[in-house]
Amino acid sequence: MNHKRTIRCGDLRKEHVGKTVTVCGWVDTKREMGALVFIDLRDVAGKVQLAFDVEKRPELHALAKAQHHEYVVAATGTVRARESRNVNARISTGEIEIDVTELEHLNSAKTPAIEVRDDLKCDPELRLKHRFIDLRRKPMQRMLQARASVIRSMRKTLDGEQFTEIETPILYKRTPEGARDFIVPSRAYPGQFYALPQSPQLFKQLCMVAGMDRYYQIARCFRDEDKRADRQPEFTQLDVEMSFVGKEDVIAMMERVVPGYVRALQQDATFKDCDWPVLKCGDIQTPIERMTYETAMRDYSIDRPDLRSRDLRLTELTEWSKTCSFNAFKTAATGGGLVKGLRCPGMADKFSRGQIGNLERDAKGMGAAGLASLKVAADGKIDAAIAKFFPEAEQKALIAAFKAQPGDMIFICAHAKEKVVHAVMHNLRTLVGHQLGLLDPNKFGLTWIVDFPLFEYKEEEEKLYATHHPFTLPADVATVAKMADAVRGWRSNMIAQVEKLKKHDPEETAIASRSSPRLPQVLSVIGILKQAGFTLEQVLGLRNNQYDLVLNGTEIAGGSIRMHRTDWQENLFELVGITKEEAEKKFGFLMNALAHGAPPHGGIAMGIERNLMCYMGLDNIQDVMAFPKSATGRDLMIDTPNEVEPKLLKELGIEIKPVA
């Protein structure tokens, strides 16, 4: 290359008129007019028009004619103002052009499979296959720059608050809980495997134990689950952990990070031509709103409500249903279930028979027996297929419960399983929100969700699970300790009884069976707690120190204060049924670390891609990553995963068999 670039194509302006410049880039379009040739030369900053005149410089004119789409050239020439009738108002360099005096052909190019144009519409497969061409497009380049800008701002904020960026291992260890791990065979230890981390959770806690005080990392995470529009096998988190802090400190820290990168995007001149929602939303107001998990579930039936449709709140009818005349509602309510409804203001005529049919079908798909739909007629009476099941007084009560007006539409769902009702109502609320035009992509509804339940109860298994993860600090450590003690007490008592029996009747106890009348009955943790005087409500009423940040119905960050004492940690393991042996095997290194003077600590992790999607108004995660995989987890450009040489497999002691 003989020419040294002096300025980027897209940076040229009127003020450069008269200057001699050298630009480099790709031939975007070429227009031949016989004696005149124009080339739009493109680089990362934009496009500029190169002009060639056969009468002035015939050889250059010929060389220009020989350039084609996506050829790479360097051009030196004088910047000149265009005559007013030739100004192109649609591009930022449209007031000038370069009168080229030297042109260097740097490389040729095959005709690309996809066009390099902003509004490209084509098969997504082609974009992934030819990603390096796709990334030449301005929207893609701006996206990559925005991503960099957001990360730069995150680093800037945290670097200014005495955080240390620390890298944690990619070759990690398989964890049976949670998502499926990607595993990596070890050559040095045939038959043994590393796993890629689902997140650096335990390592960042170890950093705190190590006394690093404040850690962050732009961390790659790996999860081998089926993909979705908002999911990829590898993705990036801003991972943060802090020592000697409580919930408020972590939240306050994030309330500096989030407005920081939103402002960074808004102030960056690179993005002034972009039409991302984030550029129009103004400053993020702090403190960010907070909502308890209970409120979110009560009003929105989801722990990540979309606040843009916050006026569409759900109404619970469970108590009322217990005594109502409609059996479907009554049995659900009295059977420990849930009855909830949604009032859609003024929408009585907005749903076609077919749409209501679709809603019912969706509801049934989620396990509901049906979805009741009621119109409030002009006379204030209920106009619905199920109206006949309700006497007039009950109809009035229903309308009062919803504060319904004539012309409103009401949907009600009842089911013995709360989960089903929540799923149906959340789905419905999203749909109605769309129909009412409330889900404006240019608006941002940001809220913290706090006071999550400590446990989730899976009835089928009679088992408790930690809601967030088992390292989250309970809000009420003392009660958890009492519960754990009860379980431990019961267990040691049982062991003692069995030992006693063994002495008398070794044969019978060898068959440790539930049915033996002489053996103590094996109880679930919940069973034990009930026996010890704790109610299920009490157990499920326990809260933790988790906090999620929710943006427009998407969880964009989540974290918690952790347990820093082994006894607290052991108590929790006890209640979620993780035995000492299991805990030792899976998290032994953490337990050991906690036992060596772990400071109180907590943190948060924020999904970079999900943030970008929300702020840029995109709905596919592939559009905010440089080199994403397909929805089936393949990289279509480099074509992986693929087979490896038999020799390598042999070295690893691996033999490939058909998957069962």
Add this chain to the structure above:
RNA sequence: GGGGGUGUAGCUCAAUUGGUUAGAGUGACGGCCUGUCACGCCGUAGGUUACGGGUUCGAGUCCCGCCACCCUCGCCA
């Protein structure tokens, strides 16, 4: 793993009820053109209708299988 959608020229799409030689736009290539800017005009090339079977006198179209991509449920913090 289940369900749905898509697959025709390099790209975006069309092709009537199963019926002649599978068309158009765009891009590519060649020619003409002194102010274009998605330039315009003229011409040329370009097809294993994803792939494999089947039904039929005849299949882009119907049936079965299979592959890829996208969406979705399950799964997933």
